[in-house]
Amino acid sequence: MKAIGFRESLPISEKDSFIEFEADQPSPAGFDLLVKVAAVSVNPVDFKVRQSAAKENVLEEPKIIGYDAVGEIIAVGDKVSLFKEGDEVYYAGDLTRSGSNAAFQLIDERIVGAKPKSLSMAEAAALPLTGLTAWESIFDRMKVDPKTAKGKTILILAGAGGVGSIAIQIAKQVAGLTVIATASREETENWCKSMGADFVVNHNDLKSDLEKIGHKEVDYILDCVDINGYWETVIDIIKPQGHIVTISGNSEPLNLMLLKNKSVSFSWEFMFTRSMYTTDDIIRQHEILSEMANLVDKGILKSTLKTELRGFSVENFKKAHELQESGKTIGKTVIKF
Known part of the structure; x- marks a missing residue:
């Protein structure tokens, strides 16, 4: 063959x-x-x-x-x-x-x-690969329950990428979450909106843009791009008792102690585990x-x-x-x- x-x-x-x-x-x-x-x-x-x-x-x-x-x-x-x-x-x-x-x-x-x-x-x-990754992140790792998800928010870092594109849809249409995606170009912003994102914010000024749309903190964060680069920011914007999931590898050790005071949960998602x-x-x-x-x-x-x-x-x-x-x-x- x-x-x-x-x-x-x-x-x-x-x-x-x-x-x-x-x-x-x-x-x-x-x-x-x-x-x-x-x-x-x-x-x-x-x-x-x-x-x-x-x-x-x-x-x-x-x-x-x-x-x-x-x-x-x-x-x-x-x-x-x-x-x-x-x-x-x-x-x-x-x-x-x-x-x-x-x-x-x-x-x-x-x-x-x-x-x-x-x-x-x-x-x-x-x-398949991106869909499974997004589904497992939201339902197997974050344990989101659609029955109680109304009013809760998820931030998807790199919303226009492969995983981000289907994660926006699953989070919005299946889980019932309010979806905030990150993008920095007009074409990626438009793509995120076409996938169903409620809000699109610029990842270069993430904290400020979240405050502008009235979501200073979020319940869930799905990182699809660079957990090391965003680590201190996500700690700052995650709500107490929130949940962070990343699909990206870490090039440097992550300081998990930063999660302690907020009792934040952290999970890896690797679609090939099963x-x-x-x-x-x-x-x-x-x-x-x-x-x-x-x-x-x-x-x-x-x-x-x-x-x-x-x-x-x-x-x-x-x-x-x-x-x-x-x-x-x-x-x-x-x-x-």
Whole structure:
């Protein structure tokens, strides 16, 4: 089967930063589905793995990355009970296994959902990883209860990014929170508003802008960009007994003592935890993806697709990674095979 991967962690501008090659088509067993991939989306995790996985040594076999994917099931393992051949599915992948940048991929059915019927393949490919990250952040980490969320506020740092775009929608339409997103350009501000943000504030003058809109403090904060850079600010603007969740890594230690007087809770969110450790509740991701598909088909949530590249090629993967590395992407970038 055709696959695109790398043997060395090279700058994306280098000729062999991605290479096309032939790989054996895998066969499913156990809970695995064999999916014929139709489209993938590219996330920051993609370029971070590409930059680090072969930094020290040249790999003997090319590494296939890629996490978000949508496609059709062509074969199933002997323990599969949720899906059948011919079903169209979408999923966010497994960091520990061969990725979606290939013609065919094996994926555990317990982290897979039925593709939203109302979306195209490209539109659906934009949603799984960011949708799961946002959903887990709001409901699994923050423990937001829609029954009691009215009047409570969430601040989403980097609202126009992939996670921010779907987090705005889930926080507003599903959780029932008042949503404040950060952006600093007219186009990103407009994008956040189109996703449903109640307010958009400039992250360069965050505290002052929050005061201007009458929300000096917020109940929840979801950091999608740089927890170290915002740490003292978020401590200042979080309400007593509030909750902060970050999906970004910390380059320096965080002073958790700053949370003590306000009794603030702090959580990490890593979407791959359930698949990486085959947790007891691994099937929760199937359930979340199923619920998101239902909400999309009802018109409550919408795709965050912004840029679509056509063709399963090295050139398109380079373009997509260049966009991600720029740090200025809006919504999601999808490659349609």
